[in-house]
Amino acid sequence: MGDVPQLPPFERFYRDHGSAVLAFLRRRLPRETADDVxxxxxxxxxxxxxxxxxxxxxxxxxxxxxxxxxxxxxxxTRPTSHDLPEVAWEDGRPAYAQLEHxxxxxxxxxxxxxxxxYGYDLDYDDIGGALGSSAEAARQAASAGVRRLRxxxxx
Amino acid sequence: MTxxxxxxxxxxxxxxxxxxxxxxxxAVESPIGPLLVATTARGVCRVAFTTDPEAHLDALARAxxxxxxxxxxxxxxxxxxxxxxxxxxxxxxxxxVDTRPLPSFARRVLAELARVPFGETTTYGTLAARAEAPxxxxxxxxxxxRNPIAIVLPCHRVVGADGSLTGYAGGLDVKExxxxxxxxxx
Numbered sequence: 001m002g003d004v005p006q007l008p009p010f011e012r013f014y015r016d017h018g019s020a021v022l023a024f025l026r027r028r029l030p031r032e033t034a035d036d037v038x039x040x041x042x043x044x045x046x047x048x049x050x051x052x053x054x055x056x057x058x059x060x061x062x063x064x065x066x067x068x069x070x071x072x073x074x075x076x077t078r079p080t081s082h083d084l085p086e087v088a089w090e091d092g093r094p095a096y097a098q099l100e101h102x103x104x105x106x107x108x109x110x111x112x113x114x115x116x117x118y119g120y121d122l123d124y125d126d127i128g129g130a131l132g133s134s135a136e137a138a139r140q141a142a143s144a145g146v147r148r149l150r151x152x153x154x155x
Numbered sequence: 156m157t158x159x160x161x162x163x164x165x166x167x168x169x170x171x172x173x174x175x176x177x178x179x180x181x182a183v184e185s186p187i188g189p190l191l192v193a194t195t196a197r198g199v200c201r202v203a204f205t206t207d208p209e210a211h212l213d214a215l216a217r218a219x220x221x222x223x224x225x226x227x228x229x230x231x232x233x234x235x236x237x238x239x240x241x242x243x244x245x246x247x248x249x250x251x252v253d254t255r256p257l258p259s260f261a262r263r264v265l266a267e268l269a270r271v272p273f274g275e276t277t278t279y280g281t282l283a284a285r286a287e288a289p290x291x292x293x294x295x296x297x298x299x300x301r302n303p304i305a306i307v308l309p310c311h312r313v314v315g316a317d318g319s320l321t322g323y324a325g326g327l328d329v330k331e332x333x334x335x336x337x338x339x340x341x
Contacts, residue, residue, distance in 0.1 A: 007221050008216075008221075009212040009213060009215065009216040009221055009223040010176075010221060010222045010223055010224050011212055011223050011224050011225055012212060014166075014224065018158045018163075019156050019157060019158060020156075022156045022158055022162075023156035026156060035162050038158075038162060038166070039162070039165060039166045039169060042166055042170070043166070043169060043170060043173065043175065046170055046175045046176075046222055046224075047175060049221060049222050050177070050220055050221055050222055052221075
């Protein structure tokens with residue numbers, strides 16, 4: 001063992017990473033859903049916790065659990081271009097609002113990909129999950145959208 | 156981003172409610188100062204005099220498993236019984252205790268200790284004899300000293316052969332107050 005950090009009591013793990021997990025979720029999900037997923041994230045962490053062998057990379061570990069639950073959540077709700085989730089940002093201004101007038105000129109899939117990528121700052125895995133496609137298809141839809149906006153002189 | 160108290164409570168109650176914890180603990184206020192109370196699925200595993208529950212987390216995790224979490228709902232019954240005890244409305248604690256991690260001698264001594272009734276005292280020597288180790292009064296003293304479940308396991312009722320209070324993890328003044336509360340010292 002030596003320099004490998006020991007697994008801390010769960011209380012300390014939860015206190016050290018709770019805020020980061022909540023911030024991660026609130027950036028990606030509507031507030032109420034984020035709160036539910038926050039609880040589910042730490043319950044899952046708790047179920048797996050005594051199987052961990054050491055205390056290394058715990059932040060990454062718990063964010064991975066949270067990230068998977070975000071994808072599950074998006075699959076369940078399948079937001080389309082007409083049905084984007086409300087995202088309240090800390091400063092109270094939804095970032096996607098600034099993109100809406102740009103993206104309105106796009107076909108639905110490209111529009112959703114552009115808004116999720118540049119408005120919500122999701123990675124392509126998450127966008128693929130949201131659109132029910134692969135990460136690569138999501139990347140192509142976003143870049144096709146951006147090309148179209150450029151071509152039409154909007155962006 | 157701060158986890159709101161509501162969200163925090165909701166998670167802690169759910170964790171305890173789903174039986175996912177090795178140890179649930181909380182701080183409990185009492186007339187003799189702040190206590191740490193901890194329980195496992197089998198019973199109370201800690202009642203300690205402390206202002207700093209944090210200092211007990213590692214020891215609890217080593218003894219019972221790493222899933223140690225503050226969860227007030229899980230210690231509610233013990234909290235209520237302690238309140239009643241301090242209010243003079245309870246003589247016996249209706250709880251199981253979990254002494255699994257202790258050596259067998261200590262467990263035997265603590266099991267005998269649990270039989271010493273409210274309002275009575277015994278001596279280290281007597282307790283040693285009852286635990287079938289009549290010459291081990293000193294070893295019994297050290298088990299009392301490290302009693303992990305103070306008050307519920309009444310080590311304050313154990314005094315020296317000459318009736319002196321000898322010692323107490325919570326301080327001699329606390330031992331005296333508990334014995335007064337039970338009507339032993341007038």
